[in-house]
Amino acid sequence: MTLHDFVSATQVSPAFANQLIDRAQAFQKGAAPLLTTPYYAANLFFENSTRTHTSFEMAERKLGMTVLPFNPAQSSVTKGETLEDTLRTLAAIGVQVAVVRHPKDAYYAPLLEADLPLHLVNAGDGAGQHPSQMMLDLMTIRAEFGHFAGLRVGIVGDLTHSRVAHSDMTLLTQLGASVMFGGPAEWYTPEFAAVGPRLAMADLVPKCDVLMLLRVQLERLSGEETAGFDAAAYHQAYGLTEELYERLAPHAIIMHPAPVNRGVELASSLVTAPKSRIFTQMHNGVYMRMAMLEAVCAND
């Protein structure tokens, strides 16, 4: 259960996913970290974040790591220093683990080629991958149902721009779940059609064991798309309304990576509804990120 860098869902086999969940659940029950030497970590967020940034920092601190502050706006990136040189600089200073979020899809590919002398963990790249969100989502689903095989997962919303959809659909399918989609047709591109059907919300909602709603990422839409976006119309057509909530199966759960656009992806009253696991996802994320960080450092 080791790898040097953790950047993509494609590095995770079903067996490895289950091992990471086992380890995260052990941390949740109070297991001690296996790391013996002192570690220094830095979190480089070139895109805004509340959950992922604070959750990684909490995970690092719970593992006994020392966390060095890094603020892109006050760094020499503003003077034109490359990401590779920034990471090499941090490594030279003594940082062993760098957690990076960046707006560029697959920003990590040239960094892996460069064979940097530190561990790289991807905290989200553009519309590409979000492996720690994927792993905490899988942990939340397994904790709820005990398995993945045969589960029916509906992923709804801004599929094209969603690194969560890209990461989650692959592993869910490999783990034996069936994935269906909802949301506007223009965001249901062939890569999603190859995985599962797109259904109207009234048909999709009663079929789901897990209904995963995705944030409409207005910051990634074109100017034309943003100008034409009608939040109320979106909510009625593709959101989880209070009426649709009543049509969920009794055992079904709602997930959302957050931040939530209240009243858009789901009615504001449903964010903390009994079937919502949105804050459970965030809680699980700390333990899952501990398991991921421990896995990348395990062979040092």
Ligand code: CP
């Ligand atoms: N889910 C998620 O990645 O949230 P943040 O953007 O707040 O990190």
